[in-house]
Amino acid sequence: MQRTFSIVKPDAVRKGHTGAVLAMIEAAGFRLVAIKRLSISKQQAAGFYAVHAQRPFFNSLTDFMSSGPIFVMVLEKENAIADLRKLMGATNPANAEEGTIRKKFAGSIEENTIHGSDAEETASFEIGYFFAGYELYTTT
Numbered sequence: 057m058q059r060t061f062s063i064v065k066p067d068a069v070r071k072g073h074t075g076a077v078l079a080m081i082e083a084a085g086f087r088l089v090a091i092k093r094l095s096i097s098k099q100q101a102a103g104f105y106a107v108h109a110q111r112p113f114f115n116s117l118t119d120f121m122s123s124g125p126i127f128v129m130v131l132e133k134e135n136a137i138a139d140l141r142k143l144m145g146a147t148n149p150a151n152a153e154e155g156t157i158r159k160k161f162a163g164s165i166e167e168n169t170i171h172g173s174d175a176e177e178t179a180s181f182e183i184g185y186f187f188a189g190y191e192l193y194t195t196t
């Protein structure tokens with residue numbers, strides 16, 4: 057069993073797509089281990105996306121991610137990291153396959169509805185950035 061980290065981004069929350077995104081995730085066999093609604097600051101967004109600090113889109117990305125509420129969550133499934141990325145579709149929704157979350161809901165390469173960890177090391181950093189250990193302890 058593997059855990060991954062995901063965010064329903066401000067564009068999706070604003071448009072009322074959170075429930076539909078979560079339904080697609082659950083229908084694909086993921087278990088929602090933890091979820092919470094947050095409004096993060098630009099600085100908190102910058103810390104989360106620190107690996108992208110030198111990218112030209114960094115300033116705009118951190119403005120966007122702090123522009124409204126988000127849902128952060130931890131998902132569990134076998135092969136969760138790769139399977140969530142497949143379900144999300146390509147970063148740029150113009151390249152996303154039919155049936156993916158970004159194809160269905162994303163408006164642009166930046167306002168692309170959902171984030172998902174890209175590797176085990178990233179997942180563990182990202183889960184730890186937003187969740188404490190006691191929030192992730194499950195017995196059922």
Ligand code: CMP
Pocket residue numbers: 108113117147165166167168170171172
């Ligand atoms: P995400 O998977 O959360 O990882 C980094 C985010 O930066 C990405 O989704 C997009 O929201 C954004 N992003 C990536 N590439 C670009 C780009 N070329 N222009 C604007 N935003 C981008």
